[in-house]
Amino acid sequence: MLAQELQLSRRWQQLAVALQFSILLLFQNAFTLWSSALFLLLFGWLLLRLYQQAEPLSPRQINWLLAPLLLLLFWQARSIGAMNLMFHILLLSAVGRSFSLKLRRDAIQLLWVQYFALSCGFIFYQQMLMALLIFGLLALNLMLHFQLFAPNSSQLKLKPLLKTVALALPIWLGLFLLFPRLPPLWQMPNQQQASTGLGSELDPGSIERLVQNDALAFRVSFNGPPPARELWYWRAKVYEHFDGRRWQEHSRFDRRQQQLTALATPASSNSQNRLDYQVLAESSFQRDVFSLGLPLSWSENLQPRPAALLQSTQLISQRLSYQVSSLLSPLPLVANAERQLNLQQAGNSNPRSQQLAMQQQQQYGSDGHQLSAALATLFREQAFYYTLEPPRLGADAIDQFLFQTRSGFCSHYASASAMLLRAAGVPARVVGGYQGGDWQASQQYLIVRQRDAHAWVEYLQDGYWHLFDPTAAIAPERILQGLAQALSEPERALLSGWQPGWLQQLALQWSHLDYLWSVWVLGFDQNQQSVLWQQLAALLHYWPLLVAISLGVLSLLMAYTLLRYRQQRLRQQQAPDHWRRQVLSVLPPPGQSAEPLSHWLNRLATANPGQAELLQQLRQHYEQLIFAGNQQAAYPLQQLIKRERKQLRALKRP
Template sequence: MLMANLALPRYWAVYGLLLQVLLFLLYQPALSIASSLLFALLLTFQAWRLYQNKPALSNRQINTLLAPLLLLMLLQVRQLGVLNLMLHILLLAAVARSLTVQQRGQGLQLLWVHYFAIACCFIFYQQMSMAILIFALALLNLYLQYRLFAPAESTLQPKRLLSIFALSFPLWLGMFLLFPRLPPLWQLPNQNMASTGLGDELDPGSIEKLVQSDALAFRVSFLNERPDKADWYWRAKVYEDFDGRRWQVNARFNSRQRRAMATELPAFSASAPLVKYQILAESSYQTDLFSLGLPVSWPANLVAKPAALMASQTPLTQRISYSLQSRLQPIPLASPAEKQLNLLQDTANPQARAFGAALATQFPAQPDKVVQALSAYFQQEPFFYTLTPPRLGQNAIDQFLYETRSGFCSHYASATAVVLRAAGIPARVVGGYLGGNWQENQQYLQVRQRDAHAWVEYLTASGWQRYDPTAAIAPERILEGIEQTLSDNERALLSGWQDNWLGQLALQWSHLDYVWSVWVLGFNQQDQEQLWQRLRRWEYWSVLLYSLGALLLLGAAVMLRQWVRQRADHAHQAWRWLTQALGTAPAAGCTLSSWLTTLAEQNPAQQQALERLRKLYEAAVFNDDAAALRLLRRELRLQRRSLRRLARQRKSA
């Protein structure tokens, strides 16, 4: 093609470089330090080349440069992971190609790779601000594409752009809302990142660390009545194995049998209050999700784990939104094995276990009484709730119960579970989040890592009862949230900057981000089906369709009329009528007018009528006079008989 050989202007390459620098910055989470340096070097070289106006590299030069770099990257595959390696190669392809581009035809591959690389940014970033930036990059790439195919001196016309936008935006939106969505077809490599949130192990100090983070954990909007604040215990993990110091998640949560178990719905009592809610969970690189009480209905893409926990099938690499329905009731016992598992004791902490045994003899087979006694114990003895507890040694529980007596929720929860097990009551520690910030204007609950919490579940005849020992020591933790519970000094430990105007701005932005997450990121197959159903149920469809049909018919009629008119313009029509009425047509080379004149001369009887016809014909055809055409038609109708007679005479002659 001729156009493909046109030279590219310099500013094209400069814009391309800008785009690549931004891509390079966006790709930072995927790049190792060595490759970061390498790309920086390549981009600097390109900038220098453009500044100095040096010619582009030849294909051969770039290949000799690329081969070792590619090898270098392939050697890092272990360290990088497949996804990161792919991103490396993509970026390398883009940067290397831009070093060789000189003519318009060569820019196409570069643009294609750019589009793909830009789309890959969304694997890391889904926040609204980043999404806007990435879409802006896509538009810049689109502009570069336009430049490849447009005349060199043409400029973008705002009016034209607006009309293009007006055309494409409804299409875009419509496709996003209505284009069929599929479940994941196959597993793609994902980002290897450290997981955030509660871990699979619960150390005496692990929650304190988590609480110092201001990061968002998840957001909830309630679809029916909001439950009482005291019930906002978001369960995420259940710890059942205890080694004397540290609690761990039992292996049964990670076993492959959980799918089989998930199919049976738990027995729930219909009298317990039902909560319907939607959760928008931030990416945690874990599979565990959050739920209230006993979930009774969940979307198909989630997995129900033992102990009524919810999980996703793959680690959360991006925000997901899911809707649940829960009964606020004790969780039923799954099997006798579960009971046995939660009675296991360790040899450590003799004092705590003796305390439990004493409680058991005091209240035999009365778990609720034992728990009450324990609560009373915590309240009567000088126990403190603090974010900075002293370090504990070997018999951590004994030390906490009888020496330091100050700790955070995990200390109280694990001590309680140990004492209850010693008293012969099956008990386990539950990790999750408590409460959250209710956003009144936006009507959603914001739960941050700061709200991480641990509590206990113990088994009674009706199931696993929730017991939160922290409530005995620091009831305001449950009612007000963590900030109110801590002293001023400790509060300073929480990275808090919510009070100034910047904090307010950040909060507003986070609300906007929430709307974005719910409507854009959270829009899934389920929502789409609902949308389709709602569209189908719309009662005015028939009206719309009928009126559309009527409009179409009307349009077709108008077009048909126009077509008929065009087909039969005056000359044609007049010709057809006259020749039909007279039974013959004039000989070739003879005009209709002169033919009529000769006819009039030959037939003196009809001379006047024929002369009149001729005049009307001439007016209709040569003067384009519609009135004359109508008159001609009337005249022909009036003279029908005499003309037919004339035709017969001519035939017989």
């Protein structure tokens, strides 16, 4: 019976179902609650049938089972999304195949479907831990593949497996480095809003909700020493439309700005304030990216936006690595329309705040520097409080904040400051992004988390947008040390994340490994591959030296291989079994395989008196070599066997 006709063991089928359940967990980002529950019911029924040792379903029964489920998936295709629908169908085909498994040949298609499904897991996850998990599941599927064709009693041997991996590793590395890097062929569908990060509008409370999330936002490595911490203002959003309560992005941010590269003069580009850095942004399902100051140049996967912002050319559904060169200086005004846009006010809302702004304008004029300094003094010297749990505000939110509650977070202070500056005749806008981060001195990179989300103000003075952060006046610890240092002890408990201890350190060390994985593996894109090809092309100028080195290395390898072969051959020649086989190869086989060779030669000499002398010489050389340990007898024994082969083969058996 062929191996493919043998029946599958229950253990093999149980492992296959467990692997499919792992695939379901991997695809949770693509599954809805009802579809996950549906697949759980299928898995439960499948396990029950395995426990009861029920007969496999026929193809007709499988069709009746899967057809309604497939129609239900197509009916929900619009809400699921085309790409996610493919993942549903992929897993459904694997589960359906499991209901009909009986013989080993039935499982071949299932294994290849599971290979493909596990590989699709990299669409959802780029973290190193998840990559190790997916590789582990692929190894489990490979083991199932081995058990499918191997005899039942055979075991997977580790040493040959490691040799195979060692031989395949250079090939895999060469393909990874030299095979053309293709851009993404698709984007994940059905992400109507960002899963993390800032939204398109900013109202009191939006930042507070975000900073209670300890998830990674992005990581940064600098080409050189990092700038001072008080300069870590990572711009992502600019809010210019104010309705009296909330700030929103203007419609101009939906159009691409082409003239951004011309904003910086050649003199400013060579300034000491220029900073080069690489950002590794986490998946946010937005297009906005993070940059410092005025971007001068950026990677090909980015494009400019108004207000000196940058965005990704595609939705950030996976980790995104990009490089930026920025100038740490005020941003130049692009056009007079930008000035007029940021002077607009929200009608008759917040009357008390407008009256305060008019009083300040009478005292300081429309000088943005003096007005912002006056606002900082107001927040610092009067009874204002920085808190993560501010009171709820009504329609005239700015009036309530400035004259009643006087407790708020960064969005409260930024919103009030921008409104007061506009009312005093100074163009101003609110900027959303991130401030600060955790600098990893040992690894030389910056970790920025969602809890570092921040809002501040940019006001126009003398043709440049200047940064003003009212939070620095009310809570300077927030800027210089981080959010936790600016909060009270009860409010720190609202921040998620590891508590201090060995678990926190372990998580941090793993984060370092994950960062290296992302930079050197996931971040190896077309640009880096082009640089590698250029470096390899530059080495061609030294081709005589490279050829000489290659020939030398190849000669050493061949000499080593030849030496190992001769040593192995010598050990074989020294072994008694080897020479016994050599002698018996030209003699009639003995009646008993365990009969001593010397005894068999003596019996042959008695039965063949004409060849007795030849047989005695053969016996003497053999005994000198084997029993006396005389290695010099090996050569005459070998020559005698070769020279007298025909006569020895013609001997009669006794």
